Structure formats: C-alpha cells, structure tokens
Amino acid sequence: MIAENADLVENATLTALDQATLSARAEEKRRGHLGMSQIGHEDARTLWLRFRWSLPDDFSAKLLRVFRMGHVVESETAALLRRIPGVEMHTDADGSQFSFHELGGHFSGSMDGCIRGVPEAPSTWHVWECKSAKKAGFRELLKAGSIAKWNETYWVQAQCYMGASGMSRALFTVYNKDSSEIFAERLRIDKTIWPAMIARAERIITADEPPESVWPNREFYKVRFMSERQQAIYWGDQLPEPNCRNCRFASPLLNQEGAVWSCRKHRSSLSLERQQKGCPNHNWLPAFIPGKVLEAHADFVTYKLPDGFSFSNVEDDAAASDSHHVYSSWDLAHLSQWDFKKETFENAMAAMTAPAKGPIRSEEIPF
Structure with missing residues (x-):
C-alpha cells in the first residue's frame, strides 16, 4: 500500500514538473524578429512561417528542459575558458551587450560572447559561440571534422556575428552532454555570407507569401520531425x-x-x-x-x-x-x-x- 502511494506521489510530481516547464515557456516573450541563429536554415518557408508566428512550437516539456540545459552548458564552458591564462572573455546573461540589429530590427541576433587570448592567436578577438550535443550528434561532428560540414545553420550563425561585429575570427565550442568532451574550432570569416544573409532575411521579412518548400515531398524525413499540426500548417492544409x-x-x-x-x-x-x-x-x-x-x-x-x-x-x-x-x-x-x-x-x-x-x-x- 505504501509503495502504491509512493508511485502516485512520484507520478504527480513529474506531472507538476512538466507543467512548471511548460508554464515557464508560456511566460517567455515571443521572439519578435527573424534570428541570425535561424537564417542559415535551408528551408525559407519554415523561416517565413516562424517569422509570421504561424508555425507553432509544439515543444514537449522534456525538449524544453533540453533547451534550458544548453544555457547551463554555456555557462560552464565560459567559466572553463576564463581559467585559461591570458584569456579575456566577455559574456552577457541577457544578450543585450552583444546584440546586432538589421532591417529595422526585424533581423537580429545575440552572440554568446567575445574572447581574446585564445592560445592559437592570443591578440585576436574572436566571436564566441557555444553549442551542446548528445553522444550521437557529437560523434557526427567528429566525423565531419568541422562546424561547416556538421551543421550549416550554426556555421552561418557564426558568420553573421563576425560580419555584424567586424571580427574576422570565431571560436566555436561544442560540449558533449554525455561525456563532457569539448570540440573547439576557430572559424574564418567568409565575407560573402553576411550580405547574402541580410538579403535573404529581407526577402523573407517583406514577403506576403510563403516561399516554396525545399523539401521534395511530404514524406521527406526532415518533414517528419514536425508534429502533425505543424505539418498541416506548413503544407497549407490547416490555418494557424x-x-x-x-x-x-x-x-x-x-x-x-x-x-x-x-x-x-x-x-x-x-x-x-x-x-x-x-x-x-x-x-x-x-x-x-x-x-x-x-x-x-x-x-x-x-x-x-x-x-x-x-x-x-x-x-x-x-x-x-x-x-x-x-x-x-x-x-x-x-x-x-x-x-x-x-x-x-x-x-x-x-x-x-x-x-x-x-x-x-x-x-x-x-x-
């Protein structure tokens, strides 16, 4: 009898935790701009629908906690970098210090920080971006050998911050959440990317119609990552x-x-x-x-x-x-x-x- 009651308490607590996670998300302000962290996404239709607040998040409580854990990993990585002799690092909790705004503020982004004193180039200021990955994703990163080959959206994000800030290098770190292994790569600026992304953002922001989908059909595996409601809205079968x-x-x-x-x-x-x-x-x-x-x-x-x-x-x-x-x-x-x-x-x-x-x-x- 005691064990049964304990199970009931445990289930109720987990349900309450999920509700707390979802309520915390509901209290957050909705993103009012097209993000530099998003602009490298291969599908412009997805970006347009998000900018128009017409593609619902539909995130589970578990996934929302994964997002929150990413901030914890970022703070830990920053603390470790600061312990390297000669490193000067600046971060800001709310992102205001390192925010960049284009197209009247409709295209914006906030980099994680900036760092000088990187052992390979001690006098060069770098944009700093930090991500985290599970074991499988981290393994794919090591196999790819570079951020650009592993995740183009992340690479474009770093390019945007370099272009907006005037810095020519970026230090990109990825933290393995399973093993605590860290991947680090120094990226060089590609001066063609920043103006191209501003132009892409302007097309998306000013369009009254969604761009064509880049997915070949409804059965494409990347489409299947969306919930049923997201897919229905994405293909125009249902209104948001x-x-x-x-x-x-x-x-x-x-x-x-x-x-x-x-x-x-x-x-x-x-x-x-x-x-x-x-x-x-x-x-x-x-x-x-x-x-x-x-x-x-x-x-x-x-x-x-x-x-x-x-x-x-x-x-x-x-x-x-x-x-x-x-x-x-x-x-x-x-x-x-x-x-x-x-x-x-x-x-x-x-x-x-x-x-x-x-x-x-x-x-x-x-x-």
Whole structure:
C-alpha cells in the first residue's frame, strides 16, 4: 500500500514538473524578429512561417528542459575558458551587450560572447559561440571534422556575428552532454555570407507569401520531425492561430528601429503583446487561404475554393450577421482542422442553431 502511494506521489510530481516547464515557456516573450541563429536554415518557408508566428512550437516539456540545459552548458564552458591564462572573455546573461540589429530590427541576433587570448592567436578577438550535443550528434561532428560540414545553420550563425561585429575570427565550442568532451574550432570569416544573409532575411521579412518548400515531398524525413499540426500548417492544409502577423492589414516597417509593425486598418503601430493577441478585424493574408481571391475590399475578402465553393473572410462582428458563407478568421481557423471543402462549410452551417449566427466556437461540430 505504501509503495502504491509512493508511485502516485512520484507520478504527480513529474506531472507538476512538466507543467512548471511548460508554464515557464508560456511566460517567455515571443521572439519578435527573424534570428541570425535561424537564417542559415535551408528551408525559407519554415523561416517565413516562424517569422509570421504561424508555425507553432509544439515543444514537449522534456525538449524544453533540453533547451534550458544548453544555457547551463554555456555557462560552464565560459567559466572553463576564463581559467585559461591570458584569456579575456566577455559574456552577457541577457544578450543585450552583444546584440546586432538589421532591417529595422526585424533581423537580429545575440552572440554568446567575445574572447581574446585564445592560445592559437592570443591578440585576436574572436566571436564566441557555444553549442551542446548528445553522444550521437557529437560523434557526427567528429566525423565531419568541422562546424561547416556538421551543421550549416550554426556555421552561418557564426558568420553573421563576425560580419555584424567586424571580427574576422570565431571560436566555436561544442560540449558533449554525455561525456563532457569539448570540440573547439576557430572559424574564418567568409565575407560573402553576411550580405547574402541580410538579403535573404529581407526577402523573407517583406514577403506576403510563403516561399516554396525545399523539401521534395511530404514524406521527406526532415518533414517528419514536425508534429502533425505543424505539418498541416506548413503544407497549407490547416490555418494557424490568428495573430497580427498573419493578417493582411499588418506589415513590418524596415525604415524604423525596434522591429516595429504597423496596422493599416487601425493606422497604428503594434506592440508584441497586441500582435500576438490579434483583433476582431483580423483578415487572413490571402496566401494562407487555399483558394482564388474573387474580390478584396476594405473589410473582407471573398475566395473561391477549387471545388467551386465561395465564402468571405470577414471581421468578427460581421460573421454574426444573417449573411450566408461569411466567416471570421477564427471561424476559418477552426473549420480548417477538417478540410477546406464545400462539405466542411455546409456541415458547419447545419450544426449551428441558426445560419452564420456568430463565430463558430464549438469543438463538437459533427463531421
């Protein structure tokens, strides 16, 4: 009996730990910029969806703790480097000291630190970047022999920090979380990378449509790393949660500082909190809807689906009118969990007590 109770306590504690991990993540501010740590990712479509806050994280509590452990490894590696005679090292806990901002702040990054006194080049300042890896990943790194061959995204990240800071070398360390072995490589700047990444970032930031996927098909192994919901949104089968960044009225401003977004509808700037919440006037960027635009007006857009069904994406209040086939962005996001077909919309209408009486909120529409 005592053992059974102990098991129950243990399970409850682990559940509470997972909840604490997830709640800590929920309290973090959402990233408001396209990161220099991301820009080397091979798939621009993924980067565009992330920048538009339209590809949900869907991280488990376990994976979030892995991320948190990365900060612990970074601190430990920095402490060890500082013990090397002659080393001068600067790091900053919140990243503010070593942050770089381009394109009005919409393309930004924060390097882990800078270091001078590296034994191979004592007088040269280096960008310092630190990563960690499990045994299998570390083995792949040793086999590859260099950061560039092992992980191009990491290599591009270091190139961006060298380009932005004016330093020509970087010290890149990777900590083996299983054996505590450390890999270290001094990288040289490739002066073609930094301007190329600024240009790539600008294309992504200013685009109203997602770039084409680089993945050859839906069965490609890298696609399978995404959750089912991420895959559905990635391929346009399902809509993400509405927010200002996937609304046709909002756009990033590159001619100001601070990663400012503006809303044409309300003629105002948008704070991060306001962007995430959205507003009742939300209209989807047409690229998110798998249909042809028939007409676009100040307050709504009418679409025609491939099966011939037509509907309008309207403001939240207008969706409560007696007009047929008008849906708020939240209605459409809800319906897209099933399919963008005429049958889906007709079944939704039949499930309501009266046609189009307000936004669809029920999770029990019978399909």
